Amino acid sequence: MSQLSGKVQTVLGLMDPDQLGRTMTHEHLTMSFECCYFPPPVGDEAVAENPFHMRHMHWLRQNPYSCHENLLLQQETSAVRDELLVYRKAGGGTIVENTTTGLDRDLPTLKQLAKETGVHIIAGAGYYVDCTHTEATKKMSVEKLTDIIVSEVLHGADGTDIRCGVIGEIGTGWPITESETKVLRAAAHAQTQLGCPVIIHPGRNPAAPAEVVRILQEAGGDISKTVMSHLDRTIFDDGELLEFAKLGSYLEYDLFGTEMLNYPYNMEVDMPSDCQRVKTLAFLVKEGYEDKIVVAHDIHTKNRLTKYGGHGYSHILKNIVPKMLMRGISQHQVDKILIDNPKRWLTFK
Numbered sequence: 001m002s003q004l005s006g007k008v009q010t011v012l013g014l015m016d017p018d019q020l021g022r023t024m025t026h027e028h029l030t031m032s033f034e035c036c037y038f039p040p041p042v043g044d045e046a047v048a049e050n051p052f053h054m055r056h057m058h059w060l061r062q063n064p065y066s067c068h069e070n071l072l073l074q075q076e077t078s079a080v081r082d083e084l085l086v087y088r089k090a091g092g093g094t095i096v097e098n099t100t101t102g103l104d105r106d107l108p109t110l111k112q113l114a115k116e117t118g119v120h121i122i123a124g125a126g127y128y129v130d131c132t133h134t135e136a137t138k139k140m141s142v143e144k145l146t147d148i149i150v151s152e153v154l155h156g157a158d159g160t161d162i163r164c165g166v167i168g169e170i171g172t173g174w175p176i177t178e179s180e181t182k183v184l185r186a187a188a189h190a191q192t193q194l195g196c197p198v199i200i201h202p203g204r205n206p207a208a209p210a211e212v213v214r215i216l217q218e219a220g221g222d223i224s225k226t227v228m229s230h231l232d233r234t235i236f237d238d239g240e241l242l243e244f245a246k247l248g249s250y251l252e253y254d255l256f257g258t259e260m261l262n263y264p265y266n267m268e269v270d271m272p273s274d275c276q277r278v279k280t281l282a283f284l285v286k287e288g289y290e291d292k293i294v295v296a297h298d299i300h301t302k303n304r305l306t307k308y309g310g311h312g313y314s315h316i317l318k319n320i321v322p323k324m325l326m327r328g329i330s331q332h333q334v335d336k337i338l339i340d341n342p343k344r345w346l347t348f349k
């Protein structure tokens with residue numbers, strides 16, 4: 001038994017899991033999403049240069065990835081601080097900050113935000129998707145990658161003594177690349193050593209989540225301590241969703257607040273509305289998965305902050321919870337989704 005056993009690890013240190021409270025399991029507070037810039041539609045280049053005006057709000061919601069400045073969430077620490085204070089007032093306790101290597105992780109800023117706002121912040125270890133892996137990362141063995149991830153949890157990351165409390169979001173695409181496969185194996189090996197939670201960003205194909213689970217399992221990973229993120233843009237068929245749910249990971253709906261007509265990274269996808277997300281949660285609850293659901297907003301662009309007319313980090317607590325209750329999810333089940341499930345997942349074995 002390690003000293004982490006039975007605890008959760010925030011950027012301010014070890015904590016009793018009962019202190020977590022309501023938890024968003026997938027957010028970003030400071031990061032860059034420049035790696036995923038997507039050119040604007042032809043004719044919209046001028047708007048993309050300077051979209052932060054009321055008249056461009058709709059454009060920005062529809063094309064969030066087509067404006068370089070919108071991808072620089074790390075420029076908004078002051079606005080994020082204000083939002084976290086609102087989150088606390090709205091009854092929020094904890095945020096799992098999923099920024100890993102490749103997305104400009106900034107642990108000192110996370111620590112400062114935790115101190116200033118009283119929100120518990122849990123930082124992520126490991127690597128984002130292949131296009132952000134450096135040549136050095138791509139050359140590393142699984143053993144070396146494992147050592148780095150373990151060290152980020154036990155000793156601190158990015159040259160600091162600030163420790164990560166979760167592995168991920170580990171980034172994967174579709175098909176999963178060789179380098180991403182090595183990182184997945186390393187995440188599984190590190191999880192075996194540490195008994196810690198893991199969270200995955202799957203590729204944008206309905207088969208991607210199950211393939212990730214297969215690779216993790218083969219490497220000895222604990223799927224019951226793993227969250228599969230972004231299911232709202234990945235699996236659309238109820239039958240396929242139930243097949244995936246049987247594999248035993250936590251099922252994360254983490255794009256609450258995102259409403260867009262065209263999802264640029266996969267034009268086949270019709271991004272669901274929040275009402276459709278709630279309907280899917282109610283379906284999963286009815287099918288017996290209330291102990292496996294977790295939720296979040298995955299804020300990763302500026303336009304989703306309230307400062308820019310977005311929904312902010314309190315949208316689920318303020319607007320989605322009442323809708324869940326209206327659609328037949330009980331208060332007890334809501335508490336499982338917001339408190340009990342994240343707590344179980346985040347507690348080191």
Ligand SMILES: CC(=O)NCCS(=O)(=O)O
Nearest residue numbers: 201230233255265298300
């Ligand atoms: C930061 C991040 O990876 N967000 C997910 C964006 S996606 O469009 O759902 O893949």
